[in-house]
Amino acid sequence: MRGSRFSPEELLEGYESDKISVATIASHSALDVFDGAKDVGFRTVAVCERGRERTYTRFDRVVDEVVLLDRFAEVVRPDVVEHLRRRSAIFVPNRSFAVYVGYDRIEREFPVPVFGNRYLLRYEERVGEKTYYRLLDEAGLMRPAVFGSADEVDRPVMVKVPHARKRVERGFFVAADGDDLKRKLRRLASRGVVREEDMERASIEELVVGAHFNVNYFSSVARARVEILSIDRRIQTNLDGVLRLPASVQLELGEYVDVEMVEIGHEPATIRESMLEKLFEAGDRFVEAARRVEPPGIVGPFTLQLVVTKDLEMVVFDVALRIGGGTNVYMGVGSQYSKLYFGRPVSMGWRIAEEIRECVERECLGDIVT
Numbered sequence: 001m002r003g004s005r006f007s008p009e010e011l012l013e014g015y016e017s018d019k020i021s022v023a024t025i026a027s028h029s030a031l032d033v034f035d036g037a038k039d040v041g042f043r044t045v046a047v048c049e050r051g052r053e054r055t056y057t058r059f060d061r062v063v064d065e066v067v068l069l070d071r072f073a074e075v076v077r078p079d080v081v082e083h084l085r086r087r088s089a090i091f092v093p094n095r096s097f098a099v100y101v102g103y104d105r106i107e108r109e110f111p112v113p114v115f116g117n118r119y120l121l122r123y124e125e126r127v128g129e130k131t132y133y134r135l136l137d138e139a140g141l142m143r144p145a146v147f148g149s150a151d152e153v154d155r156p157v158m159v160k161v162p163h164a165r166k167r168v169e170r171g172f173f174v175a176a177d178g179d180d181l182k183r184k185l186r187r188l189a190s191r192g193v194v195r196e197e198d199m200e201r202a203s204i205e206e207l208v209v210g211a212h213f214n215v216n217y218f219s220s221v222a223r224a225r226v227e228i229l230s231i232d233r234r235i236q237t238n239l240d241g242v243l244r245l246p247a248s249v250q251l252e253l254g255e256y257v258d259v260e261m262v263e264i265g266h267e268p269a270t271i272r273e274s275m276l277e278k279l280f281e282a283g284d285r286f287v288e289a290a291r292r293v294e295p296p297g298i299v300g301p302f303t304l305q306l307v308v309t310k311d312l313e314m315v316v317f318d319v320a321l322r323i324g325g326g327t328n329v330y331m332g333v334g335s336q337y338s339k340l341y342f343g344r345p346v347s348m349g350w351r352i353a354e355e356i357r358e359c360v361e362r363e364c365l366g367d368i369v370t
Helices: 030-040 054-058 072-076 078-086 095-101 103-108 118-124 132-139 178-190 196-201 239-243 247-253 273-293 325-330 348-362
Strands: 021-025 043-049 065-069 089-091 157-160 173-175 203-206 211-220 225-238 261-268 300-308 314-320
Touching: 021 030, 021 095, 021 348, 030 043, 030 054, 030 325, 030 348, 043 072, 065 072, 065 078, 072 078, 072 095, 072 103, 078 089, 095 103, 095 118, 103 118, 118 132, 118 273, 118 314, 132 273, 132 314, 157 178, 173 178, 178 196, 211 273, 211 325, 211 348, 225 239, 225 273, 225 325, 225 348, 261 325, 273 300, 273 314, 300 325, 300 348, 325 348
Parallel strands: 021 043, 021 089, 043 065
Antiparallel strands: 157 173, 157 203, 211 225, 211 300, 225 261, 300 314
């Protein structure tokens, strides 16, 4: 199977349906995945990086087994792959899986059944042929205008660029216009927040002002429907701290404090009921577009991060094509809209495990893994 596009039939060969386990990279939203899997009755396997395993060894009710590696990227090693396959493991992708292992190795060197569509993970990028812009355009959903360079910018923008030191984090910043962008880029680069050379792969997006929501969906094969399970918002350092200061203090500190939008947590949110119809339409269109662009499309969780403007228009500014970090807000207690489907609040981790359980029972496991 190595070096080719994996088929579900090959991946599931030798798996025992009564011994399925759920595995994931022990980071990001792993505890949500493990907790949900245990509630449904599956064994769990935490793939840990040495020095970062304590969280998962201490929460031993939800972690049955720890696979300890020097680096997360080693999960593609043949011996680790064989170990997971002996456990009949279904691997749930999270953002850390994509970042630390890499799209090419996930697609070509990891012959373990991945829950959902492993070939969609790279569409979370903003540059190249496969981007979430392409999916949003295919779905006909509104998104911010994108500028090719600072010289083209004629309005406020959000500059999306990696952090200079914390490479998997955000070095995002807001600029009023093209000249302001250039000034802030030089200042932030001098302070070690961003790197000027990263602008070659940065995305410069129109700044859309409105209320921010992360809408967490689930595309179910077993139940043939697209669900809205929850909504959350990001807590970002040190933006959160700056926003807690009086406006006069913010202005005084403006030249001394560089606002950083590093994601550190999430908080629950709801939206007015009259907007739910628009959210369902957006989710349905996005699922249909992904199916056309990258079959079999979306299976399981995905998130549309969007702004609702003063005119109640929805503008999608980012996308997650796997379990999102914000869903772990609802771990254990369940999410607000999920109760409307299941009669009780459930977490995204539970929803994933329940989809696996139903497909084991209905013999449709091959339809939810790639």
